[in-house]
Amino acid sequence: MTENTQQPASPPELPTQYAPAEVEGQLYERWVERGYFEADAKSDKKPYTIVIPPPNVTGSLHLGHAFQHTLMDALTRRKRMQGYEALWLPGMDHAGIATQNKVEQQLAEEGKSRHDLGREAFVERVWQWKEEYGGKILGQMRRLGDGVDWSRERFTMDEGLSRAVQTIFKKLYDDGLIYRAERIINWCPRCLTAISDIEVEHEDRDGELVSIRYGQGENAIVVATTRAETMLGDTAVAVHPDDERYRHLIGTEVELPLTGRRIPIVADAHVDPAFGTGAVKVTPAHDPNDFEIGQRHNLPSLTIMDEHAVITVHGPFQGLDRLEARSAVVGALRSQGRIVAEKRPYVHAVGHCSRCKTIIEPRLSLQWWVKVEPLAKAAGDAVRDGRVKIHPQEMSGRYFQWVDNMHDWCISRQLWWGHRIPVWYGPDGEVVCVGPDEQPPAGEGWTQDADVLDTWFSSGLWPFSTLGWPEQTPDLVKFYPTDVLLTGHDIIFFWVARMMMFGLYAMDGVAPFHTIALTGLVRDERGKKMSKSFGNVVDPLDWMDKYGSDALRFTLARGANPGTDVPIGEDWVQGSRNFTNKIWNATRFALMNGATVEGPLSSVEEMSAADRWILSRLNATVAETDALYDDYQFAKLSDALFHFAWDEVFDWYVELSKTTFIAGGRPAQVSxxxxxxxxxxxxxxxxxxxxxxxxxxxxxxxGRESVVVADWPTDSGFRDAAAEAEIGAVQSLITEVRRFRADQGLQPGQKVPARLELSGTGLGAHEAAVRQILRLQPEGDAFTATATLPVAGATVALDLSGTIDVEAERKRLAKDLAAAEKERAQATAKLGNDAFLAKAPEPVVDKIRTRLAAAEADIARITAQLASLPQA
RNA sequence: GGGCGUGUAGCUCAGUGGUAGAGCGUCGCGUUUACACCGCGAAUGUCGGCGGUUCGAAACCGUCCACGCCCA
Incomplete structure (x- = not known):
């Protein structure tokens, strides 16, 4: 038994492999039970708050969530350890369209529609659905280890949050920032509701561009369109006022084919004379640009489709879907000889519903709108004047591009699931907006607006509605404004900008967070976007089951370079699992060798060079990690910790210390x-x-309670350059001998008698460790040096008992010599350049001089070694 | 069409003017006070092309090529 076993108590036994599945669940439950994640609004500690960008109640955890949650969790866990009153607030949004779709599907299976149930029963049914199937993601967040405050979990349809919605609606309405207007909106003919601009995805599609001749003879005019069926709703043809080709036609009328209607030819400066024939058909009820032309020229708007995008006018086409109608209309026009040209395929962008991928139908409709201009300006200014920082900074361009060019926001949805618009209409055309503490007007003939609000309207309030706003709750006082909003850069427009607009508006100009940290998107190991159609979607739960949550988290954090996409593959998760196991085993080794945290560290004088070196590196690593955390450099800090742990602590410090531990005694205690x-x-x-x-x-x-509530390490300031240099020399010595051994084909474990000449190098104290690591035996009586390696000022003489592989050795030395000669040539060239000497800064010149000297020393040493080799 | 970004080892990516790096993969050897989910050693690059600035360029500027994203 060696002396180091005299440590207090017997070291706890750890198995040789880390088994995440056996510990994760119970550790998480313990953290929650002990209330580590519950923030206290009454505490004196400085607050640190992050609200989760609310995931969708119908959703489950995907790698994107896992990624962002890992980063948010890391931020709040560190701040908690640093002594902040840390709050990471969880919850979900009610996802109006998605959730309603789910329940409607369920009803469809029963052969029913929501109209069979009626509004009240349907909404009741959605709540039931939510209780039963919703919020799957919350359980998955526990698996991931999210340190969120479950006691503060929120849902956008909760009573308190609904009150916040009604409050801000009323405030905006009273301030004239919410209004009702008939405009062209994006209509989804499948979801049967309006959606906002950002819920429309534009994709290039093969379509057709058909040129149609309107009118006859002298007055004929040709227009081009990708949507021929809309000609049924044309109420004008527009040309540019300066276009010589058409000037004579302005103010005249032309006959609209198929319908027999006569429509005017108007002049509008927004028409591009260079596109197509320079004449455009105008369908004010089915195209946003045409609508504006119609407004300018007082044209009638003729709606030709119903809510399902089925044609409602003109006999032969009535009842046809818009796409069927398109070919029918083209066919009819062709038979009349009115098709002048057809381009097919014609690639153009087509808007699709982001929820169900149905082609959007621009539709004239009476909706509620937010007048965004003053709100968006404030949101832009907060970033422009530095009150809110976007990280990484390059992303702010996108934010400005959107905030500075935002169109009014259509907030009404023709759904039943959501916050109902708090506006009542009276029998005589009265319109009353009802605040949260007001009674709706009573009496005959009063009805509430049937529509609900866009889900993002409530998500935009999230940073303060979740803390109790509009009441001045202790939570709101303590935790608003929050600190960081961390989300994907694809979501700037959905959450970030809306939270900014509402936060500044509702909270007297105080932005909802001081930092917007934007991440990239998770991609597969080839950098490809994950999508169901590629079949490369990965369920994070699978990898957590297989390799542990930490392995997944570490992989994601290590890939998190600011703003860039994060590729991830199973091999990398496996690599991270290997890392967790490595830490496990290093700690296991330490426990078996009497490592302890009890009592003060020994004096520096008592420590070995290795001890001082690793403590110096440890403190530098603490400082580096802190700086990187403060700059949201998750990839770099993860990488720095990985390399410090593996390359320095495990590969060198532990190895160098083994002889000390074996020897026991006071040095073993110190180490x-x-x-x-x-x-x-x-x-x-x-x-x-x-x-x-x-x-x-x-x-x-x-033996302490939990690292969750341990203090975050601080840099003691201890640095030891001499120890770092000394250990660096030991490392070179060992590496050099290892190379020799490998080139000589010696097996790693093979023991070789050796004589070490360390005098004058200051490395004498390391002889035992060097011998241990290199498997060098003491020189016996019959010692005969068959190879001598000069390195780092020392000499290692080896007895390989027999001939060495001279050719292998010559090859290795020749390679080193070539490298050294190249180095010398480069340095010599630089130092021979007067311009370099005159203009380069002194430290750079010194560095080159040092390199030259080192190269020359190497060349001399290697040349001598080569000369001493036996001739072949 | 407008804007932004990217191009570095086989793959995925770091690298903001001073000796080209990491992880994974590849090749060779191997049970050594923890760990084979490990150890040791090795190979691997016209830093997309061309031109410029500079004593010095992967980095800065111009231009071209290729790819990606957002907006219209």
Whole structure:
């Protein structure tokens, strides 16, 4: 038994492999039970708040969530450890269209529609659905380890949040920022509701461009269109006022084919004379641009389709779907000889409903709108004047592009599931907007607006409605404004801008967060977008089951370069799992060798160079990690911790310390305390990203309650350049001998007698460690040096008992010599350049001089070695 | 059409003017106080092309090529 087993109590036994499935669930439940994630509005600590961008109640966890949640969790866990009153607030939005669709599908299977149930019963049914199937994602967030405050979980349809919706609607209405108007909106003929501009996805499609001749003879005019069926609703033809070709026709009328209606030819400066024939058909009820032309010229708007996009006019086409109608209309026109040209395929962008992919039908309709101009301006200014920072900064361009060019926002939806518009219409045309504490007008003939509000209208209130607004609750006072909004850059327009607009408006100009941290999107291992049609979608739960949540989290964090997309593949998750296992085993080794966190560290004088070196590196790593966290550089900080842990602590410090531990005694105690310190700090640094494995190990190592509530490490300021240089020399020495051994074909474990000449190098203290690591035996009586390696000022003489592979050695030395000669040539050239000497800064010149000297020394050494080799 | 971005090792990506890097993969050797989910060693690059600025360019400027995203 070696002396180091005299540590207090017997070290806890750890299995040789980390088994995440066995610890994660119970650790998470323990964290929740102990209330670590519950924030206290009454505490004196500085608040740190993040609200979760609310996921959709119908959704489940995908890699994008896993990614963003990992980062948000890391941010809040670190701040909690730093002593902030950290609140990460969870919840979901009610996803009007998506949720209503789900329940309607369910009803359809029963052969029913929502109209069979009626509004009240239908909404009741949606609530039932939510209780039964909704919020799957919440359980999955627990699996991921999200340290959210479940006691504050919110849902956009909750009573409090609904009150916030009604309050702000009334306020905006009274301020003239909400109005009702008949305009062209994006209509989904399948969802049967209006949707906003950003819920429309534009995709290029093969279509047709048909040129149609309107009118006869002298007065004939040719228009081109991709949507021939809309000609049934044309109420004018427009040309540019300066277009010589058509000037004589302006003010005349032309006969609209198939219908026999006569429509005017108007002059409008917005017509592009260079596009097509320079004449455009005008369908004010079915095209936004045409609508504007119609407004300018007082044209009638003729709606020719119903809500299902079925033609409602003109006998032969009545009852046809818009696409059937298109070919029918073209056919009819062709038979009349009115088709002048047809271009097919003609690629053009077509808008689709982001929920169901149905082609959007622009439709004239009476809707509620938010007048966004003053709100959007405030949202832009808050970023422009630096009150809110967008990270990474390059992304702010997109934000401005949108905020500065935003159209009025259509907020009414023809759905039943959602916040009903709090406006009542009276029998004599009265319109009354009802606030949260007001009674709707009573009496005969009063009805409430049938529509509900866009889901994003309530999500936009999320940073303060979840904290109790409009009441001045302790939560609101303590935790608003929040600190960071972290989400994907694809969501700037959905959440970020709307939260900014409403936050500034409702909270007296105080922005809802000071930082907007934007992430990229998760892609597959080839950098391809994940989509059902590619079949490359991965369920994060599968990887969590297989490799542990920490492995998934670490992989995602390590890929999180600001604003760029994150490719992820199973191999990489496996690599991260290997890392968690490596930490596990290093801690296991430490515990078996008496590593401890008890008592103060020994004096520097008592420590070995390796001890001082690793403590110096540890503190530098603490400082580096902190700086990277403050800059949202998750990839870099994860990488820095990975390399410090594996390349420095595990590969070198542990190896260099083995001889000390074997020898036992006071030095083993000193190093045991240092190793305990290093692991203690390292586990705390890693905890925000890999919470489970670090908790399991840290509690075992320290015997304390939980790393979740441990103090975040701080840089003690300890640095030891001399120790770093000394260990660097030891590393070169060992690496050089390893190369020699490998080139000589020696098996790694093969023991070789050797003589070490370390005098004058200051490395004498490391002889035992060097011999241990390199498997070098003491020189016996019969020692005969068959190879001598000069390195780092020292000499290692090896007895390979027999001839060495001279050719292998010559090859290795020749390679080194070539490298050194190249180095010398480069340095010599630079130093021979007067311009370089005159203009380059002094430190750079010194560096080149040092390199030249080193190269020359190497060349001399290697040349001598080559000369000493036996001739072949 | 407008705007933004990207191009570096086989793959995925770091690298903001001073010796080209990481992870994974590849090749060779291998049970050593933890760990084979491991260890040691090795190979691998006209830094997309061309031109310019500079003592010095993967980086800065111009231009071309290829790809991606957003908006119209």
């Amino acid at each position: 045991g305390r240092v190793l305990g310190e290093v692991l203690d700090v390292l586990l705390r640094l890693l905890h925000p990203v890999v919470p489970f494995v670090t908790e399991a190990l840290w509690t075992t190592l320290t």
